[in-house]
Amino acid sequence: MVIQQTSSSLVDILRQRRQKLASLIDFPAILWSGSSNPRNFQANVFPFRASSHFLYFAGLPLPNAAIRLEAGKLELFIDDPKPSSALWHGEMPKREEIAQMIGADGAKPMAELESSLADAATIAVQDAATWTQQSQLFNRWVLPQSSPQGIDLELAKAIVSLRLTHDEGALTELRKAAAVSIAAHKAGMAATPKAKREAEVRGAMEGVIIAHNMTTAYNSIVTVHGEVLHNEQYHHPLQPGDLLLADVGAETEMGWAADITRTWPVSGKFSSTQRDIYDVVLAAHDACIAKIRPGVEYGEIHLLAATVIADGLANLGILQGKAEDLVEINAHALFFPHGIGHLLGLDVHDMEDLGDLAGYEAGRTRSDRFGFSYLRLNRPLRPGMLVTIEPGFYQVPAMLNDAKQSSKYQNIVNWERLSQFADVRGIRIEDDVLVTDAGSEVLTAALPNDAATIENLVMGNW
Amino acid sequence: MVIQQTSSSLVDILRQRRQKLASLIDFPAILWSGSSNPRNFQANVFPFRASSHFLYFAGLPLPNAAIRLEAGKLELFIDDPKPSSALWHGEMPKREEIAQMIGADGAKPMAELESSLADAATIAVQDAATWTQQSQLFNRWVLPQSSPQGIDLELAKAIVSLRLTHDEGALTELRKAAAVSIAAHKAGMAATPKAKREAEVRGAMEGVIIAHNMTTAYNSIVTVHGEVLHNEQYHHPLQPGDLLLADVGAETEMGWAADITRTWPVSGKFSSTQRDIYDVVLAAHDACIAKIRPGVEYGEIHLLAATVIADGLANLGILQGKAEDLVEINAHALFFPHGIGHLLGLDVHDMEDLGDLAGYEAGRTRSDRFGFSYLRLNRPLRPGMLVTIEPGFYQVPAMLNDAKQSSKYQNIVNWERLSQFADVRGIRIEDDVLVTDAGSEVLTAALPNDAATIENLVMGNW
Numbered sequence: 001m002v003i004q005q006t007s008s009s010l011v012d013i014l015r016q017r018r019q020k021l022a023s024l025i026d027f028p029a030i031l032w033s034g035s036s037n038p039r040n041f042q043a044n045v046f047p048f049r050a051s052s053h054f055l056y057f058a059g060l061p062l063p064n065a066a067i068r069l070e071a072g073k074l075e076l077f078i079d080d081p082k083p084s085s086a087l088w089h090g091e092m093p094k095r096e097e098i099a100q101m102i103g104a105d106g107a108k109p110m111a112e113l114e115s116s117l118a119d120a121a122t123i124a125v126q127d128a129a130t131w132t133q134q135s136q137l138f139n140r141w142v143l144p145q146s147s148p149q150g151i152d153l154e155l156a157k158a159i160v161s162l163r164l165t166h167d168e169g170a171l172t173e174l175r176k177a178a179a180v181s182i183a184a185h186k187a188g189m190a191a192t193p194k195a196k197r198e199a200e201v202r203g204a205m206e207g208v209i210i211a212h213n214m215t216t217a218y219n220s221i222v223t224v225h226g227e228v229l230h231n232e233q234y235h236h237p238l239q240p241g242d243l244l245l246a247d248v249g250a251e252t253e254m255g256w257a258a259d260i261t262r263t264w265p266v267s268g269k270f271s272s273t274q275r276d277i278y279d280v281v282l283a284a285h286d287a288c289i290a291k292i293r294p295g296v297e298y299g300e301i302h303l304l305a306a307t308v309i310a311d312g313l314a315n316l317g318i319l320q321g322k323a324e325d326l327v328e329i330n331a332h333a334l335f336f337p338h339g340i341g342h343l344l345g346l347d348v349h350d351m352e353d354l355g356d357l358a359g360y361e362a363g364r365t366r367s368d369r370f371g372f373s374y375l376r377l378n379r380p381l382r383p384g385m386l387v388t389i390e391p392g393f394y395q396v397p398a399m400l401n402d403a404k405q406s407s408k409y410q411n412i413v414n415w416e417r418l419s420q421f422a423d424v425r426g427i428r429i430e431d432d433v434l435v436t437d438a439g440s441e442v443l444t445a446a447l448p449n450d451a452a453t454i455e456n457l458v459m460g461n462w
Numbered sequence: 463m464v465i466q467q468t469s470s471s472l473v474d475i476l477r478q479r480r481q482k483l484a485s486l487i488d489f490p491a492i493l494w495s496g497s498s499n500p501r502n503f504q505a506n507v508f509p510f511r512a513s514s515h516f517l518y519f520a521g522l523p524l525p526n527a528a529i530r531l532e533a534g535k536l537e538l539f540i541d542d543p544k545p546s547s548a549l550w551h552g553e554m555p556k557r558e559e560i561a562q563m564i565g566a567d568g569a570k571p572m573a574e575l576e577s578s579l580a581d582a583a584t585i586a587v588q589d590a591a592t593w594t595q596q597s598q599l600f601n602r603w604v605l606p607q608s609s610p611q612g613i614d615l616e617l618a619k620a621i622v623s624l625r626l627t628h629d630e631g632a633l634t635e636l637r638k639a640a641a642v643s644i645a646a647h648k649a650g651m652a653a654t655p656k657a658k659r660e661a662e663v664r665g666a667m668e669g670v671i672i673a674h675n676m677t678t679a680y681n682s683i684v685t686v687h688g689e690v691l692h693n694e695q696y697h698h699p700l701q702p703g704d705l706l707l708a709d710v711g712a713e714t715e716m717g718w719a720a721d722i723t724r725t726w727p728v729s730g731k732f733s734s735t736q737r738d739i740y741d742v743v744l745a746a747h748d749a750c751i752a753k754i755r756p757g758v759e760y761g762e763i764h765l766l767a768a769t770v771i772a773d774g775l776a777n778l779g780i781l782q783g784k785a786e787d788l789v790e791i792n793a794h795a796l797f798f799p800h801g802i803g804h805l806l807g808l809d810v811h812d813m814e815d816l817g818d819l820a821g822y823e824a825g826r827t828r829s830d831r832f833g834f835s836y837l838r839l840n841r842p843l844r845p846g847m848l849v850t851i852e853p854g855f856y857q858v859p860a861m862l863n864d865a866k867q868s869s870k871y872q873n874i875v876n877w878e879r880l881s882q883f884a885d886v887r888g889i890r891i892e893d894d895v896l897v898t899d900a901g902s903e904v905l906t907a908a909l910p911n912d913a914a915t916i917e918n919l920v921m922g923n924w
């Protein structure tokens with residue numbers, strides 16, 4: 001449990017959030033923080049991660065706590081540590097001290113929560129011990145894998161509308177997460193020449209994150225097989241001709257995330273084929289960011305990425321046809337099968353615990369179109385939204401073999417030409433972009449992404 | 463999921479374990495591996511940790527799998543990855559390939575498990591999704607927090623009797639975990655002079671563990687407040703006069719753990735008071751290890767530690783009286799309140815998911831005596847057992863204030879003399895000791911623990 005002195009400005013920010021919530025709902029809300037998950041036995045737990053909705057209004061990652069929000073007021077429910085816990089866990093702040101730190105308007109033991117539930121809405125927490133408790137106390141199912149209903153849905157929508165755009169308190173934390181993630185990526189690049197396998201680069205990167213007293217916001221991807229999109233293996237040896245793809249992001253002590261991907265050559269030098277494709281992905285990345293401003297549909301950004309990639313691949317002779325026509329038949333998706341990005345905040349896919357409630361504008365649903373179905377965000381952009389922009393190029397054997405056999409893409413892809421790019425298995429470039437009144441601000445801009453500077457960072461010329 | 467090619471010797475080892483189990487029980491056993499716990503949303507999970515009992519017989523950390531053990535045969539239940547999973551997770555081995563890797567005698571999809579349950583025993587897995595499934599399939603409660611009953615208890619006892627002593631396959635893994643943990647501690651010492659706060663030392667240590675494609679076996683303790691026994695905060699600044707206590711252990715990909723504690727001076731130089739107490743703790747550590755051999759009661763080892771510490775503190779003038787008399791009234795426990803150690807294996811507190819079934823000889827229960835109630839192991843030692851030896855000295859304010867006020871210890875502790883040792887808040891020295899036919903082998907012996915060498919490691923003189 002991280003309980004350090006909080007600044008009065010945090011209390012102000014938290015109070016503003018509670019006030020805003022009160023302007024959107026006229027019923028009480030009860031949010032649990034959750035509890036630790038046992039790992040291999042009860043006393044050996046995974047690190048505690050408080051529910052993001054709780055963190056948003058309570059500010060501190062307090063385990064086994066709940067808050068009741070009503071009319072802008074916050075009531076904290078938490079038990080004081082048992083006297084015997086001082087031996088094992090040290091002197092912990094008492095309920096009243098914690099209440100003061102987060103600007104609570106009242107504080108009670110957990111047992112009193114039961115009498116404060118009437119007509120209240122809630123959101124399911126991820127850990128089973130807590131959602132079981134939620135379900136029992138409310139005498140209805142409160143399940144993390146189900147869509148909320150009734151007032152729970154009203155509450156979820158209200159919270160989404162708050163969390164969709166970030167206040168200054170959030171941005172301060174998000175910038176911290178970005179800065180540490182940038183340092184981690186630089187350390188990863190610098191560690192690569194001496195590393196023998198992926199795990200060593202990962203160790204260098206996560207070591208930086210841990211050294212800043214942060215945690216990873218998601219399971220890192222650090223791999224020479226970037227074509228496996230969610231690769232969580234780290235045992236592959238590094239070969240001089242490999243590209244290493246690292247998708248690694250830090251999360252601050254208060255839970256705010258960054259999400260950065262860079263791809264660099266193990267040798268410190270892109271091959272000409274790697275460089276060609278890298279520059280296509282970077283062109284898509286830059287074009288998308290240039291287009292970001294309030295009012296623009298995020299789906300249009302995705303389409304732009306698809307078009308730039310299709311165009312680039314056509315220029316390289318890998319695809320045959322005009323970019324727009326290629327996108328029309330989803331040819332880009334053979335190499336760029338995922339969405340251009342997602343919301344970022346307290347969660348790396350922000351509010352994905354609520355399904356598409358945050359990512360999709362009301363009335364919109366996922367497309368079943370190849371290459372569009374994985375789009376996690378489909379809304380017009382607004383100032384204060386933080387999104388990732390993460391175009392990529394991948395040669396997924398299962399997909400390309402399929403395409404080669406289907407008549408649809410047989411003459412669209414120049415398979416012989418493609419075979420010359422065999423040393424490009426997976427490239428992704430991902431930055432975190434804040435939508436501003438004027439357009440956008442790249443929170444992760446301090447980490448270079450042009451091929452030449454990347455090479456220099458790997459080779460230590462900086 | 464880590465699925466690398468396994469060696470034929472692993473298959474032999476696994477088969478031997480299954481045969482041994484068959485010699486102890488005459489009913490089938492079904493063991494689940496478990497599933498990942500969601501962190502802040504369903505798709506963002508904590509790293510998967512397979513159940514230790516599953517790992518012991520199946521060898522590989524396969525998520526969402528089960529094994530049926532009967533008469534020395536193993537039947538694997540696991541679903542083949544969906545075709546769509548190749549895009550996200552790459553080509554994974556098929557059921558039949560995995561079955562071959564672990565020397566299974568049969569392999570079926572998960573759905574067929576239901577018809578193989580009759581008269582079988584099981585052990586609860588930690589994650590709620592899996593124990594719920596276990597409970598439903600068996601139509602009885604299978605809960606991780608409850609003691610097993612009936613044939614489940616018979617199975618648990620049989621597994622305990624196997625896992626209590628380690629075979630060569632286990633020892634190979636345990637030695638790997640020890641070696642990487644040793645490297646981590648050396649890195650932590652070397653990182654200390656430049657570090658500004660605890661987290662930086664932790665980052666250096668865990669970075670090494672990650673770089674070896676291992677994970678931490680438990681949440682690391684890296685703190686200048688070693689007097690908080692389970693301190694999991696890492697934000698304290700390092701001051702030149704501080705001692706830093708690091709309890710950090712690696713776990714191999716197959717789940718085998720190490721558990722090492724070292725305490726070193728931030729400045730690279732123990733003060734004379736720190737050195738005095740350090741040498742008392744080290745004397746207890748060495749005396750305990752010297753006494754380890756088959757047939758010796760682990761409780762006697764604990765008593766020996768208590769006596770050596772009491773004696774050392776008496777010699778320093780902190781306690782007043784003869785060592786035996788001081789231990790008789792538990793005066794040692796004012797400064798050494800925990801047990802001398804525990805079993806170590808696939809779990810850092812091995813098989814603690816079964817309560818005291820593994821740690822306590824049949825018929826024995828926890829003492830309620832101050833300083834003895836936390837003893838996790840109370841058995842005669844046998845060749846092949848791996849135990850930790852971890853004496854310590856702590857000044858826990860809550861406990862010492864209590865003692866100062868109680869008449870019992872008022873004249874036992876020389877409070878004025880004690881106040882001269884204010885710069886010693888917490889010291890622990892922990893090694894992993896294998897009981898051998900000849901006596902013992904310290905698996906972590908390659909990490910120095912004498913004060914002078916520790917100083918040199920911190921100062922980089924090596």
Ligand SMILES: [Mn+2]
Pocket residue numbers: 259341342388390430
């Ligand atoms: Mn992302």
Ligand SMILES: [Mn+2]
Pocket residue numbers: 721803804850852892
């Ligand atoms: Mn230990």
